[in-house]
Amino acid sequence: MPATAHVRELTADDLDAAWELGRFAFGSDPQRPAPASAPVHGLTRYGAFDDTGRLVGKAVDLHHDQWWSGRAVPAADVAGVAVAPEARNRGVARALLAGLLRGAHERGAAISTLYPTVAAPYRACGWESAGVLRNVDLATAALPRHRPASHLTIRAGTTADLAAVDALYEKVARHRNGMLTRRGGLFDAADRGLPGDGLTLVEADGELVGYATWQRGRGYGADSVLTVDEALAVTAEAARELVGVLGSWASVAPTLRLCPLDGDAVSIQLPLESAREHERDLWMHRPVDVALAVSARGWPAHTRGVVDFGLTDPLAEWNTGTWRLAVADGAAELTRVDGEADLRLDVRGFALLYAGAARARSVAQAGLLHGAGDPTALDLLGAGSPAQLLDYF
Numbered sequence: 001m002p003a004t005a006h007v008r009e010l011t012a013d014d015l016d017a018a019w020e021l022g023r024f025a026f027g028s029d030p031q032r033p034a035p036a037s038a039p040v041h042g043l044t045r046y047g048a049f050d051d052t053g054r055l056v057g058k059a060v061d062l063h064h065d066q067w068w069s070g071r072a073v074p075a076a077d078v079a080g081v082a083v084a085p086e087a088r089n090r091g092v093a094r095a096l097l098a099g100l101l102r103g104a105h106e107r108g109a110a111i112s113t114l115y116p117t118v119a120a121p122y123r124a125c126g127w128e129s130a131g132v133l134r135n136v137d138l139a140t141a142a143l144p145r146h147r148p149a150s151h152l153t154i155r156a157g158t159t160a161d162l163a164a165v166d167a168l169y170e171k172v173a174r175h176r177n178g179m180l181t182r183r184g185g186l187f188d189a190a191d192r193g194l195p196g197d198g199l200t201l202v203e204a205d206g207e208l209v210g211y212a213t214w215q216r217g218r219g220y221g222a223d224s225v226l227t228v229d230e231a232l233a234v235t236a237e238a239a240r241e242l243v244g245v246l247g248s249w250a251s252v253a254p255t256l257r258l259c260p261l262d263g264d265a266v267s268i269q270l271p272l273e274s275a276r277e278h279e280r281d282l283w284m285h286r287p288v289d290v291a292l293a294v295s296a297r298g299w300p301a302h303t304r305g306v307v308d309f310g311l312t313d314p315l316a317e318w319n320t321g322t323w324r325l326a327v328a329d330g331a332a333e334l335t336r337v338d339g340e341a342d343l344r345l346d347v348r349g350f351a352l353l354y355a356g357a358a359r360a361r362s363v364a365q366a367g368l369l370h371g372a373g374d375p376t377a378l379d380l381l382g383a384g385s386p387a388q389l390l391d392y393f
Contacts, residue, residue: 004050004051005048005049005050005056005057005087005090005091005092005095005096006048006049006050006051007046007047007048007049007095007096007098007099008046008047008049008099009044009045009046009047009103010045010046010047010058012039014045014047014055015039015045017055018045018047018055018058019032021055021056021057021058021082021084022058022080022082024082024084024085025082025083026082040186041185041186041188042062042063042184042185042186042187042188043060043061043062043063043185043186044060044061044063044100044103044104044107045058045059045060045061045080046058046059046060046061046096046099046100046103047096048083048087048092048095048096048099050087054084055084056083056084056086056087056092057081057082057083057084057087057092057093057095057096058080058081058082058096059078059079059080059081059082059096059097059100060078060079060080060081061076061077061078061100061103061104061109062075062076062077062078062079062186062393063075063076063107063109063185063186064076064077064180064181064185064186064393065180065181065183065184066111066113066177066178066179066180066181067173067174067175067176067177067178067179067180067181068177068178068296068297068298068384068387069175069176069177069297069298069299069300069330069384069385070174070175070298071296071297071298072181072183072296073110073111073293073296073297074108074109074110074111074292074296075109075110075111075112075113075288076100076101076104076107076109076111076112076288077112077113077114077393078097078100078112078113078114079114079115079393081093081096081097081114083096093121093125094121094124094125094315097122097125097315098125098315101288101315101316102316104288105288105289105316105318108289108292109288109289110287110288110289110292110293110296110297111285111286111287111288111293111354112127112285112286112287112288113130113178113283113284113285113389114127114283114284115133115281115282115283115284115392115393116282116284119282119284122284123284123348125286125315126286126313126314126315126316126347126348126351127284127285127286127348127351128284128285128286128348128349128351128352128357128368129282129283129284129357130283130284130285130351130352130355130357130387131178131282131283131285131355131357131386131387131388131389132280132281132282132283133259133280133281133283133389133390133392134259134260134277134279134280134281135257135258135259135277135278135279135280136257136258136259136260136272136275136276136277136278137225137255137256137257137275137276137277137278138255138256138257138258138270138271138272138274138275138276139254139255139256139274140226140246140247140249140250140253140254140255140256141247141250141254142271142274143243143244143246143247143250143256143270143271144240144243144244144247144269144271145244145247146240146244148241148244149237149240149241151204151205151237152202152203152204152209152237152238152241153202153203153204154200154201154202154203154241154245155200155201155203156198156199156200156201157194157199157200157201157211158194158199159192159193159194161199161201161208162192162194164208165199165201165208165211166182167208168208168209168210168211168232168234169182169230169232170182171234172232172234172261172264173390176385176387176388177297177355177356177384177385177386177387177388178285178355178387178388178389179388179389179390179391180389180390180391182391194213195213195229195230196213196214196215196227196229197214197215197216198213198214198215198216199211199212199213199214200212200213200214200242200245202233202238202241202242204235204237204238209233209234209235209237209238210231210232210233210234210235210238210239210241210242210265210266211230211231211232211233211242212228212230212231212232212242212245212246213228213229213230213231214226214227214228214229214246215227215229216253217253220251220252220253222254223254223255224252224253224254224255225253225255225256225257226246226249226253226255226256226257227257227258228246228256228257228258229258229259230259230390231243231246231258231266232261232264232265232266233264233265233266234265235265236265236269238265239265239266239268239269240269242266243266243269243270257278259390260272260275261388261390262388281392283389284351285351285352285354285355285357285387286347286348286350286351287313287316287319287347287350287351287354288316289316289318289319290311290313290319290323290334290350291323291333291334291335293354294325294332294333294334295331295332295333295334297332298330298331299327299330299331299332299383299384300330300383300384301329301330303327303328303380303383303384304327304328304329305325305326305327305328305377305380306324306325306326306327306380307324307325307343307377307378307380307381308322308323308324308325308337308341308342308343309322309323309325309341309343309344309345309371309378310322310323310340310341310343310344310345310371311323311344311345311346311347311350312344312345312346312347313347313350314347315347316347319347321336322336322337322338322339322340322341323335323336323337323341324336324337325380325381327380327383341371341373342371342372342373343369343370343371343373343375343377343378344369344370344371345363345368345369345378346367346368346369348368349363349366349368349369350381352366352368352382353378353379353381353382354381354382355386355387356382356384356385356386356387357386357387358382359376359379359382360375360376360377360378360379360381360382361375361376363375363378
């Protein structure tokens with residue numbers, strides 16, 4: 001194949017070929033679902049074509065927003081990356097991701113997250129490992145039981161409750177870092193139904209204070225599993241009530257499977273010391289536009305400081321240069337300055353610091369931060385809690 005890969009947005013005429021490419025890459029069912037070849041609002045599909053016009057690679061930019069300390073940051077989350085076997089190791093993926101980043105930058109995205117099947121190609125393009133989405137198994141009988149609180153009501157939810165569920169999710173997510181807003185675009189479904197098999201609600205005086213969505217699974221023997229897609233609460237009492245309901249499944253579902261959210265009201269009620277990891281998915285992060293990534297997010301109100309640094313980003317040249325970071329009063333700004341800075345940061349190091357995945361000294365030890373200055377000055381870029389995701393895409 002010629003070395004040149006021509007990257008452009010896919011049209012409706014390209015979607016059949018894109019579906020076939022994805023089917024072979026991910027081992028999907030050969031029976032094509034009805035919407036597979038239909039345009040979808042809230043995403044941009046990119047394709048790489050060889051000199052004959054054959055589609056040899058594809059990637060999808062998901063137009064998500066992510067919560068970062070109380071503010072919604074526009075993201076270009078990446079999914080569905082696939083390259084034809086005959087075109088692999090020829091720069092197709094790099095060309096695709098470069099094209100996707102340019103398009104995302106033009107539409108105003110600030111950051112990007114993806115789940116890799118293999119990390120090396122994305123690392124070579126500026127993404128870096130920043131966290132893990134993990135599902136764990138717990139013995140259902142080990143969940144703590146308690147006397148139900150008289151002021152709380154537990155009931156099954158219906159589709160009429162989904163707006164309240166969304167609002168509670170936002171109460172939990174918006175002051176964390178990295179979690180999807182689940183607003184607009186791909187999340188706007190007029191015919192939205194209940195997630196999974198069941199929705200359990202906990203209310204206090206008619207107000208939703210906790211919920212769990214779950215899938216019953218099959219059977220009732222020793223290998224039966226109750227999968228909890230999400231369990232969130234905004235009070236300790238509601239969390240205890242939810243955990244008690246989930247524990248009541250012990251006689252017919254000996255294993256409870258869920259994705260814990262670090263430090264939230266439900267997770268601290270669970271016996272996580274006895275959890276067994278069922279599945280883990282590494283996620284990676286990078287900036288699309290460093291200046292917007294800094295200005296669009298929230299910052300800890302107590303954090304103040306100024307630091308200059310140089311940044312190198314071979315795939316997104318608009319990020320390369322010397323920058324001054326100033327943080328104060330819960331906001332920050334990144335402005336270009338003349339000359340060279342004592343500290344020089346690789347874009348992957350920026351990603352680690354921004355996501356709270358590493359401190360500056362560790363980034364320097366990893367070879368992603370250089371210079372004669374004190375590396376800990378760039379801990380300013382990592383102020384705030386580590387990012388975490390609850391959504392797989």
